[in-house]
Amino acid sequence: MNINDFVVRFANVNGTGSASANYLFTKAIFRMGVPVTPKNIFPSNIQGLPTWYEVRVSEKGYLGRREGIDLMVAVNPQSFAQDVASVKSGGYFLYDSTKKLAKEFLRDDINYIEIPLMEISNSNYSDARQRQLFKNIIYVGALCELLKIEFNVFEDLFAEQFKGKEKLIPLNVTALQLGMNYIKEHYPNTLNIKVERRDLLKSKILAEGNAACALGAVYGGATFAAWYPITPSTSVIDGYADYCKQFRIDKETGRKNYAIVQAEDELAAMGMVLGAMWNGARAFTSTSGPGLSLMNEFLGLAYFAEIPAVLIDVQRTGPSTGMPTRTQQSDVLEAAYASHGDTKHVLLFPSNPKECFDMTADAFDLAEHLQTPIIMLTDLDLGMNDHISEPYEWNDLRQYNRGKVLTAEGLDAAQQWGRYLDVDGDGIPYRTLPGTHPEKGSFFTRGSSHTEYAAYTESSDEYRKGMERLLKKWDTAKTLVPSSIVYPSKKKSDTGVIFFGTSTYSAEEAMDKLAEKNIHVDALRLRGFPFDKAFEEFVSSHKQIFVIEQNRDAQLKSLMMIELGTEASKLHSVLNFDGMPITADFIFNQIASSFKAQVSNT
Amino acid sequence: MTYIKPKFRHPDLQKNKLGYTIDYYEGSLSTLCAGCGHDSISGAIIRACFEANIEPHKVAKMSGIGCSSKTPAYFLSNSHGFNSVHGRMPSVATGANMANRDLIYFGVSGDGDTASIGMGQFVHVIRRNLNMVYLVMNNGCYGLTKGQDSATADCGSKNKSGNINLYEGIDLVSLGLELGAGFVAQSFSGDKGQLVPLIKAAMAHPGFALINVVSPCVTFNNNVGSTKSYDYIREHIEATSTFDFVPEMTEIKTDYSEGETKQIAMHDGSLIQLNKLTKDWDPTNRSSAMNAMLNAKENNEFLTGLIYINPESLETHELIQTSKTPLNQLSQSTLCPGNMALAEINADLR
Numbered sequence: 001m002n003i004n005d006f007v008v009r010f011a012n013v014n015g016t017g018s019a020s021a022n023y024l025f026t027k028a029i030f031r032m033g034v035p036v037t038p039k040n041i042f043p044s045n046i047q048g049l050p051t052w053y054e055v056r057v058s059e060k061g062y063l064g065r066r067e068g069i070d071l072m073v074a075v076n077p078q079s080f081a082q083d084v085a086s087v088k089s090g091g092y093f094l095y096d097s098t099k100k101l102a103k104e105f106l107r108d109d110i111n112y113i114e115i116p117l118m119e120i121s122n123s124n125y126s127d128a129r130q131r132q133l134f135k136n137i138i139y140v141g142a143l144c145e146l147l148k149i150e151f152n153v154f155e156d157l158f159a160e161q162f163k164g165k166e167k168l169i170p171l172n173v174t175a176l177q178l179g180m181n182y183i184k185e186h187y188p189n190t191l192n193i194k195v196e197r198r199d200l201l202k203s204k205i206l207a208e209g210n211a212a213c214a215l216g217a218v219y220g221g222a223t224f225a226a227w228y229p230i231t232p233s234t235s236v237i238d239g240y241a242d243y244c245k246q247f248r249i250d251k252e253t254g255r256k257n258y259a260i261v262q263a264e265d266e267l268a269a270m271g272m273v274l275g276a277m278w279n280g281a282r283a284f285t286s287t288s289g290p291g292l293s294l295m296n297e298f299l300g301l302a303y304f305a306e307i308p309a310v311l312i313d314v315q316r317t318g319p320s321t322g323m324p325t326r327t328q329q330s331d332v333l334e335a336a337y338a339s340h341g342d343t344k345h346v347l348l349f350p351s352n353p354k355e356c357f358d359m360t361a362d363a364f365d366l367a368e369h370l371q372t373p374i375i376m377l378t379d380l381d382l383g384m385n386d387h388i389s390e391p392y393e394w395n396d397l398r399q400y401n402r403g404k405v406l407t408a409e410g411l412d413a414a415q416q417w418g419r420y421l422d423v424d425g426d427g428i429p430y431r432t433l434p435g436t437h438p439e440k441g442s443f444f445t446r447g448s449s450h451t452e453y454a455a456y457t458e459s460s461d462e463y464r465k466g467m468e469r470l471l472k473k474w475d476t477a478k479t480l481v482p483s484s485i486v487y488p489s490k491k492k493s494d495t496g497v498i499f500f501g502t503s504t505y506s507a508e509e510a511m512d513k514l515a516e517k518n519i520h521v522d523a524l525r526l527r528g529f530p531f532d533k534a535f536e537e538f539v540s541s542h543k544q545i546f547v548i549e550q551n552r553d554a555q556l557k558s559l560m561m562i563e564l565g566t567e568a569s570k571l572h573s574v575l576n577f578d579g580m581p582i583t584a585d586f587i588f589n590q591i592a593s594s595f596k597a598q599v600s601n602t
Numbered sequence: 603m604t605y606i607k608p609k610f611r612h613p614d615l616q617k618n619k620l621g622y623t624i625d626y627y628e629g630s631l632s633t634l635c636a637g638c639g640h641d642s643i644s645g646a647i648i649r650a651c652f653e654a655n656i657e658p659h660k661v662a663k664m665s666g667i668g669c670s671s672k673t674p675a676y677f678l679s680n681s682h683g684f685n686s687v688h689g690r691m692p693s694v695a696t697g698a699n700m701a702n703r704d705l706i707y708f709g710v711s712g713d714g715d716t717a718s719i720g721m722g723q724f725v726h727v728i729r730r731n732l733n734m735v736y737l738v739m740n741n742g743c744y745g746l747t748k749g750q751d752s753a754t755a756d757c758g759s760k761n762k763s764g765n766i767n768l769y770e771g772i773d774l775v776s777l778g779l780e781l782g783a784g785f786v787a788q789s790f791s792g793d794k795g796q797l798v799p800l801i802k803a804a805m806a807h808p809g810f811a812l813i814n815v816v817s818p819c820v821t822f823n824n825n826v827g828s829t830k831s832y833d834y835i836r837e838h839i840e841a842t843s844t845f846d847f848v849p850e851m852t853e854i855k856t857d858y859s860e861g862e863t864k865q866i867a868m869h870d871g872s873l874i875q876l877n878k879l880t881k882d883w884d885p886t887n888r889s890s891a892m893n894a895m896l897n898a899k900e901n902n903e904f905l906t907g908l909i910y911i912n913p914e915s916l917e918t919h920e921l922i923q924t925s926k927t928p929l930n931q932l933s934q935s936t937l938c939p940g941n942m943a944l945a946e947i948n949a950d951l952r
C-alpha cells in the first residue's frame with residue numbers, strides 16, 4: 001500500500017466547471033494534513049479544449065511536479081489516447097464509462113475503473129447545468145472513497161464554500177455520496193494508493209502566488225495599479241482589486257483609497273506607474289513577457305532619470321506568444337537589462353506565496369529607497385497554481401521606507417540641493433515631489449543627460465559622472481536585495497547547485513535523491529539581483545556549479561558570466577524549457593549522470 | 603551649455619493676487635529657433651498662469667519629446683516638469699494625476715508626439731477624461747528631427763524641401779470632439795490675445811482640455827505652399843468668437859450687444875464669456891461644434907477659439923470615485939490593514 005505518495009491527474013474539458021471540483025479534491029487532502037501540490041495544465045482557450053489538473057500528494061513534503069501518473073481521472077474522451085498513455089505501469093485509469101471505451105485504449109499493464117458518471121448524473125438531475133456540475137462532484141466522491149479521504153472533510157468544505165447559500169450544501173453532499181456509493185458497491189478497497197491523516201502542515205496555508213503578490217501590494221501601500229490584461233498575470237490585478245474592495249474603501253464616504261486603470265497597452269501601463277511614483281504614490285503594474293518587451297523604453301527612462309517603479313512579471317513560455325498558458329523562467333536576461341543603452345535593473349525571485357507577499361511589499365521600499373524600477377520575476381507555475389506556504393505575516397511596527405524624499409522643511413534646511421547629487425556616498429540622491437515647496441526643489445525630470453542639478457547637459461564628463469554614480473547605486477543595491485539562501489551539504493563538497501524561483505521545490509527534492517546516492521553537493525537559492533555577497537562567495541568557492549533554470553538559453557548562467565566573470569567551463573546548466581514545471585527526476589538525472597561521467601573519466 | 607536668464611527686471615512690475623510678478627512664472631532661456639511659434643505659446647502660458655493667480659508649484663508640467671516638448675523648461679521654473687518619452691506623455695500624466703488629484707497637470711506635446719507615435723495614448727487619455735490641459739504645439743512637421751511631414755500636415759501642403767504631402771491630415775480638434783473631450787479649443791501661436799484666456803479657461807475646466815495651437819516651425823515649414831506657415835494661417839484664420847475668461851466674482855464688462863454673447867459658468871465659479879458668436883454655432887453643443895469644424899474645412903478656413911465645452915463632464919477621479927484626499931497623501935495606517943487582518947486571511951486559506 002502506497003500511503004500519501006502519488007500523483008492524480010484529472011483530464012477535463014475547459015469551461016465545464018471542473019476547476020472548482022478539482023480544487024475541492026486538493027483542499028480535502030490539505031485538510032487531511034498531508035502536503036499536496038496541484039498544477040493547472042490548461043489551454044489558451046475559454047471553452048471546449050482539453051485541460052488537465054495534476055495533484056501530487058507527498059508525505060515527505062516534496063512540492064515539485066513529479067512525472068508518472070498513478071491515477072488518471074479521465075472525463076474528456078477527446079484526450080483519452082494521451083491520457084491512457086500517460087498512466088504509469090500498474091496505475092489506474094478511471095473514466096466515464098457511460099460510453100464504452102474503444103479497444104485501442106486498453107492496456108494490459110494498467111487497471112481500469114469504470115464509472116458511468118454521465119448516466120448517474122443524468123438520472124439524478126434534470127437541469128443541464130446541474131448535470132454538468134454534479135458530474136464533477138460525483139467523481140470527487142468516487143475519489144473520496146477510493147483514496148479513503150475522510151467524508152466529513154468534504155462536508156466541512158461544502159459548508160464553507162456555500163456559506164450564505166446553504167441550500168446548495170445537501171445537493172453537493174448528495175452528489176458526493178452518489179460517487180462514493182458507486183465505488184463502495186463496485187470497487188471496494190481497490191486501490192493500492194491512499195490518503196491517511198497526518199499533521200504535517202501545522203499553520204501552513206494553500207495560496208496562489210498572484211493573489212499573494214496582490215495582497216503584498218495592498219500591505220506595501222500601493223495605491224495605484226495600471227495594467228493591460230495578459231495571462232498569467234491578470235489575476236495579480238484581479239486580486240489587488242478584490243483586496244482593495246475589502247480594505248481600501250473609505251467607510252464614511254464610500255470612496256476608494258486606491259485607483260486601478262486598465263491601460264491601452266503595456267507601454268501606457270508602465271508610463272502610468274512612473275507618473276504615479278514620480279508624484280509620490282506607490283504604484284505597480286503586472287505583466288508577462290510580451291508586456292515586458294513593450295515596457296522597455298520606459299524602463300530605461302526610469303533607470304536613467306531615477307524614478308521608482310514596481311513591476312511584477314509573471315513569466316510564461318516565450319518567445320512571442322509562445323505557449324501562453326505554460327510556465328518558464330525565460331525573461332531573466334530581458335528583465336535584467338531591459339532597455340537600450342547601459343541599463344540594469346534590480347530583480348526579485350520569489351519561490352513561494354509567502355515570498356510573493358513579502359517581496360511585493362518590500363519591492364515598494366526598495367524602489368523608493370533606490371529610486372529605480374524593481375522587477376519581480378515570478379512565473380505561471382507560482383502565480384496561477386495553489387502552493388503550500390508558510391502563512392503571511394506582517395510586523396505592525398514596520399514603517400514604510402519612503403526613501404530620500406525632501407519635505408518643505410528639509411528643502412529649507414538643505415544647504416544646496418541637487419536632484420542627482422550623491423550626498424551620502426551611496427549613489428542615491430535626494431528627490432522632491434511636485435507641490436512640496438513654493439520656491440525650492442522643483443526640477444525637470446528627463447531622459448536626456450543631466451547634471452547633478454538636473455540641468456540638461458551634453459558634457460561628456462557630466463554624463464560619465466552620472467553613469468558612474470548609477471553603478472555606485474548598483475553596489476548599494478547588492479546589499480539591499482533579499483540575500484541568497486545557502487544549503488550546505490552534510491559532507492564537504494566542491495560542487496555547488498544554484499537555482500531560483502519555482503525550481504526550488506524540485507531542486508530540494510533532487511538534493512535529497514542525490515544524497516541518497518552518496519552525491520553530496522552544496523546548494524544555493526538565489527533571491528535577488530544584483531548578486532549579493534553570499535552568491536559571489538558561493539560561486540567562487542566551488543569548483544563546479546550546476547545552474548538549474550527553466551529556459552533554453554541558460555539565462556542565469558549568462559548573467560553570472562557577465563556580472564561576475566565566472567568561467568563558462570565551471571558552469572553546467574540543467575535546463576528545462578518545455579513549459580511544464582521542472583521535476584526532481586529531471587534534475588537528479590542530469591546531475592547524477594554528469595557525476596557518473598566525471599567518475600568514469602578519471 | 604546651460605542657459606541662465608539675465609535677472610534684470612523693471613522694479614515696479616505689476617503683481618497678481620498672490621503677490622507675484624510675471625517674471626516669477628518664467629523658465630530658463632529658450633533654446634528654440636528664433637521666431638519659433640512654440641516660444642510665443644510659452645509666453646502665453648506664462649501670462650495665463652500669472653493672470654489666473656496660479657501657484658507655480660501646484661502645477662506639474664508634462665511633455666513628450668520634440669521641440670514642443672522641450673518648452674516646459676521655458677516656463678514656470680518653480681513647477682516640477684517631466685519630459686518623458688516620445689508620444690507617451692498622456693500615460694505619465696495619468697499616473698501623476700492618479701497619485702495627486704490636487705495639482706494642475708499641464709501637458710505640452712507636438713503634432714508628431716500626439717498624432718503619430720502617441721496617437722494611442724492621446725485617444726485614451728481623452729476617453730478617460732483625465733483632468734489636465736493638453737496643449738499641442740502643432741507645426742505640421744517634426745521639428746526636432748529636421749522637418750519631416752507629420753500626420754497633421756494637410757494634404758497638398760508643401761514643406762521646405764518642396765515635398766508635397768500626399769496623405770490626409772489628422773485634425774486633432776475634430777478627433778477630440780469625436781472622442782468626447784469636454785473642452786476643445788483651437789488657436790494660433792501668433793494670437794496671444796486669444797490664447798491667454800483659452801489657457802486660463804482650460805486650466806479651470808475640471809476634466810480633459812484640449813488646445814490645438816498652430817505654431818509655425820520657422821526653420822522647416824514656414825515656406826510658401828505650407829498650410830502651417832504664419833502667412834497661410836493669418837490669411838485663413840477665422841475666429842468663432844472673441845473670448846474672455848472671467849475669474850470668479852469679477853464683474854463682467856462687455857462692449858457687445860446682447861444676443862451676440864454667451865456666458866458659460868464653470869465649476870469653480872468662473873465664467874467664460876463669448877462675444878460676437880459665429881452664426882449657427884453653439885459651443886455647448888457637440889454636434890454644432892463638429893459641424894462648424896467640417897464647414898470650416900470645406901471653406902479652407904482655420905477656425906479658432908473655444909470650439910466646444912461641456913462644463914458638466916466628470917473627470918477620471920469622479921468616474922472611478924477615488925478618495926478626495928490625494929492618494930499620495932494617505933497614511934500608512936490608512937493603507938496597511940495590519941497583521942490582525944492577515945490572520946483572518948490566513949485562516950481562510952487553510
Ligand SMILES: Cc1ncc(C[n+]2csc(CCOP(=O)(O)OP(=O)(O)O)c2C)c(N)n1
Pocket residue numbers: 667668669670671688711712713714715716739741743744745746747752
Ligand atoms: C521612440 C522615439 N522615436 C523617435 C524619436 C526621435 N524624435 C524626436 S522628436 C521627434 C518628432 C517630434 O515632432 P513633434 O512632436 O511634432 O515636435 P516638434 O519638434 O515639431 O515640436 C522624433 C521623431 C524619439 N525621440 N523617440
Ligand code: SF4
Pocket residue numbers: 633634635637638639640669670741745746818819820821822
Ligand atoms: S526646428 Fe522648428 S519647431 Fe524646432 S525650434 Fe526650430 S522652428 Fe521651432
Ligand SMILES: [Mg+2]
Pocket residue numbers: 668712713714739740741742743744745752
Ligand atoms: Mg511638430
